[in-house]
Amino acid sequence: MDRVTGRLGGLAYGGDYNPEQWSPEVWLEDMSLMGQASVNLVTVGVFAWSLVEPHPGEYDFTLIDQVLELAHRNGIHVDLATGTASPPPWFTRMHPDAMLVDSEGTPRSHGARQAYCPSSPAFREAAARLCSHMVDRYGDHPSVVLWHVSNEYGDHNYHCYCDVSAQSFRTWLQHRYGSLAELNRAWGTAVWSQHYADWADVMPPRSVSYKSFANPTQQLDWWRFSSDELLTLFQAEAAIIRAGSSYPVTTNFMSFFKPVNYQKWASSVDIVSNDDYLLYTDPHPEQRTAMAADLMRSLAAGKPWLLMEHSTSAVNWQPRNLAKAPGEMRRNSLQHIARGADGALFFQWRASTFGAEKFHSAMLPHAGTDSSIWREVCRLGADLRHLSHVAGSAVEQPRVGIILDWESWWAAELDSHPSIDATPISQIRRWYGALWERSVVVDFVAPTGDLSKYDLLIAPSWYLVSDDDAGRISDFVTSGATLVLTYFSGVVDENDHVRTGGYPGAFREVTGLVIEEFAPLLAHQSVRLTDGGTGSVWTDRARVTTAEVLARYADGPAEGSPAITFNTVGEGACWYVGTELDDSGLTRLVETVLTRAGIPMSTHAAGVEIVRRASPENSYLFVLNHTAGEVLVEARGHELLDDRSVQGTLRVAPGGCAVVLEEPPRQ
DSSP states (O other): OHHHHHHHTSSEEEEEEOGGGSOHHHHHHHHHHHHHTTOOEEEEOTTOHHHHSSBTTBOOOHHHHHHHHHHHHTTOEEEEEOSTTSOOHHHHHHOGGGSEEOTTSOEEOSSSSOOSOTTOHHHHHHHHHHHHHHHHHHTTOTTEEEEEOSSSTTTTTSOOOSHHHHHHHHHHHHHHHSSHHHHHHHHTTTGGGOOOSSGGGOOOOOOOSTTOOOOHHHHHHHHHHHHHHHHHHHHHHHHHHHHHOOSOEEOEEOSSOTTSOHHHHGGGOSSOEEEOOOOTTSSOHHHHHHHHHHHHHHHTTTSOEEEEEOOSSOOSSSSSOOOOOTTHHHHHHHHHHHTTEEEEEESOSBOOSSSTTTTSOOSBOTTTTSSHHHHHHHHHHHHHHHTGGGTTOEEOOOSEEEEOOHHHHHHHTSSSSSOTTOOHHHHHHHHHHHHHTTTOOEEEEOTTSOGGGOSEEEETTOOBOOHHHHHHHHHHHHTTOEEEEESSOSOBOTTSOBOOSSBTGGGHHHHTEEEEEEOOOOTTOEEEBTTSOEEESOOEEEEESSOEEEEEBSSSTTTTSEEEEEEEETTEEEEEEOSEEOHHHHHHHHHHHHHHHTOOOOOSOTTEEEEEEEOSSOEEEEEEEOSSSOEEEEEEEEETTTTEEEEEEEEEOTTOEEEEEEOOOOO
16 A cells, blocks of 8 residues: 555545546536545546447547546546456447346346446456556556446345356356365265256356255355356456556456455455445444454454545435435545545545435535535545655554354355344454444454454354364363354354354364254244343354353243353353353453453543554554544644644544644653
């Protein structure tokens, strides 16, 4: 990221710029207003393919030439897109075999975006040609600081079930398993007469007979394949760029986007970038914003990353698109900066007046410069100028990690399971929220990651676990660390085969617990616990072997069975939580676990976010007040946003933000 911020002179600020929607006279106004707003980086060309290549093989770069030159003259740098996010309409007409096909076998035409099959050779060849032309022309352009490959991979085409995809799937399976015999073993094809004797018979998990279920491991491998297929698309374009340009390469992730395994993608990008939007179905969307930022920092291995898109106010694609409250956009942006982003960009610069995104907010809204959004945009630009020296610093290494395993996520949410309510991400969200309320910053940890960094790991519904990963977790706990494991964990191996001998399978010894039968609950059903709390979603009929029982079920289908247990393992410990605790019960347990693991936590009121970034020279304390009351925080140094000295007590107004350049500790 320093290759970008070094040329920008600090944190990145700006957003998607779509000059093709406007006349050249408007471009001149845009440049002037970008200067007023302190914009220093814009993304250009994301959806320009149909203009750059209006007819097959005929390229016209006039628009991009003009915009890049204009940006350069005005001191604005460019994140240049390859333009391959959506092919032009002529492509579908000429290559109908490249159309996306759904699980029912229906082709999906152009008219929106991402109208292509990821496995299509025709698409891959056309995208590579366009990418090559772009790099040949702009590989050393002085306005460009970053290459933006495609856009939001898989957002609308993460699965294609066409015959081309079927052949690619078979090739992927041959590479994974080597033989049909091994595939038959892994897929468990002895069930329902599914044994394969010829590779030609192996298909994607298309729609099957009415009210029936496709093979679970076939479905799991399909998710694996689909994510990998998109990754090879990115890697092909990235290789072309790197051969012709020295500028770093990125593509925009989408936070907790289930179809694409970003843990597998992260090493292929030079800079981790993310698009993150508030979800108002979440009761505390600011917590989910922080959660997305922590995920990106984790993917970036603790290094600075880039917020490529978020919104100044409402979006256009939720059922009810709420406008942000005054000050909310500023807090959202600074949340990402606090948690490791070296820039905050938006979709988009100027609000569209036509098309599907015309009601999506922008830095320059329909109301123009005499608007609260514009004033907040300018204020935020000034804020980021004041924070320029934060660029390159890093968030202090968290001592708490949350296990996030994309393949286990896919497997846990397949059909024909004990309960559709047992979902890893919903549990992760609740545990994260309880930690966030105590200003405990976390990493999201892949099972194959470096576990030695952490004193405490939390693993919500870690359903699919390999033998190797189970062994690494056992070593982690035995060596003196703490594990919190929740229900529906350790159940199957990497092929989605149940581990026999009692649940939680891979974790029986570390939990000191044997679960004989799952006893999930009905929707809205709850059970009482003997510690005074309640549980929902799930219960277990279980018995302890070496664990201490902290709470049992006082009623319900697992009455008398252990609900919360604690087991000493070597020098460490494992907590097991067999139900979805109510809010107060989760709060009590989190505080107890943190205390016993020696993890410090904040005593401030809920809704106060405190994060620290540091470089070898400086330490920056971010305080974000999401509450309606004033907050007092102990701090010493210089508050950068309002340019004031802080000597002991930092006052942060309701809904306000503060960043303190901290004084060195007194000797």
